[in-house]
Amino acid sequence: MIFALRPSERSGRPTLWIPLVRRIREPFKGLWALPGGPLSHTESLPDAALRNLRETTGLAPSYLEQLYAFGGLHRSPTQRVVSIVYWALVQPTEAALADESENVKWFRADRLGELAFDHNAIIDYALWRLRNKMAYGSIAYHLLGEYFTLAQVREVYEAVLDRELDPANFRRHVKATPEIEETDQYLQGGKHRPPRLYRFTGRPGLDPDNRSTP
Amino acid sequence: MIFALRPSERSGRPTLWIPLVRRIREPFKGLWALPGGPLSHTESLPDAALRNLRETTGLAPSYLEQLYAFGGLHRSPTQRVVSIVYWALVQPTEAALADESENVKWFRADRLGELAFDHNAIIDYALWRLRNKMAYGSIAYHLLGEYFTLAQVREVYEAVLDRELDPANFRRHVKATPEIEETDQYLQGGKHRPPRLYRFTGRPGLDPDNRSTP
DNA sequence: TTAGTTCTAGTCAATTTGACTATAACTAAT
């Protein structure tokens, strides 16, 4: 499953979006579902996740991590299925390149209808984990591009945690993390004082055994 | 994989131990390995983990949680194997009931030799996760019995985190967590002032979707 | 009765956090 930031239709502020694919066969024909597919004997788990992602949506995530293995007996009405779910974060520029079609669409993460299988529960769990990781580690930067302003980082936190944060205190907090590097560039073209651009110098992610954050 | 506290041979202080089983067939015949086995079509993932645990060691854990799904292509030299690993914590009284034999033995977690498959890496990851969970959540209590003293809790933390903690400050920290309940019992029979007994009132664990701690 | 040890409650300074104020730097309207 994939998270990306997209501007909300109304406020224009960034919100979390998820691409889903429509089921074209039973069970749950016609309902929306998470992209996925079988694991071949010759590919690793993250490779299979990346391949499925590419084949269905054309996306190339900047962050990929194992979420959880779901193996309940009645996840599918027709057969026993064990799904090892990965979750990915994609940057806005990449997300814009995604193939959208009749059967592949983006949805706001907080406004999903009833999905196929247990996919609502899986997304709930992923959202919980995303919020948790945000509170501690430095995962938010994988939702942003290479350069960003501190206000943009704050908007990401506000979108995911769903509450407002004090700009001054948030700035102090971010500036205290060593992985954030100040550049001498400024974002021009805004309506007000141009903010300084920063960049994230942490590791790229894309690794299941990624042990830097709880 | 299972963690339990056992007194160290020398100091007698509690340390982390892990039960392993000896491989009786190829590959890795003769080496020690984590207990495990196949998943049947009619049991859930945690059920399968509990059954395997019971069959090989006779243990009934007080805490069970999914660790990670390992699916590298060359984990076994003979075939492609995907292992969905669970980890368990057992209380000392339960651990003492474990079946030990020629082919099932307890080992100190920090003194393991070379194990079969990628099991050393799996244990390293589990240890990392255990330390991480200890630092935040209230997982340590599943390694203890129903009643415990604050010094015992501290010893668990010291054993797992491998550093000494100030008794007074640790006490203040533990007493501030609402899940710890003070009883009006005292542990008698010690050599010094009898410490008060406490109990843990949090949820029992034993659930894969256990979302209370990061 | 005394020495030794742990249990327990507390102090105090250093650090972190949350709420807030003030100035800087830009755009858009007058």
Next chain:
DNA sequence: ATTAGTTATAGTCAAATTGACTAGAACTAA
């Protein structure tokens, strides 16, 4: 050109938390 409006940024201050430490309470063993 000036002013109003808005965001960016730096800083203050009190409250809360943390780490290092002191001291009395309560028991056992000599």
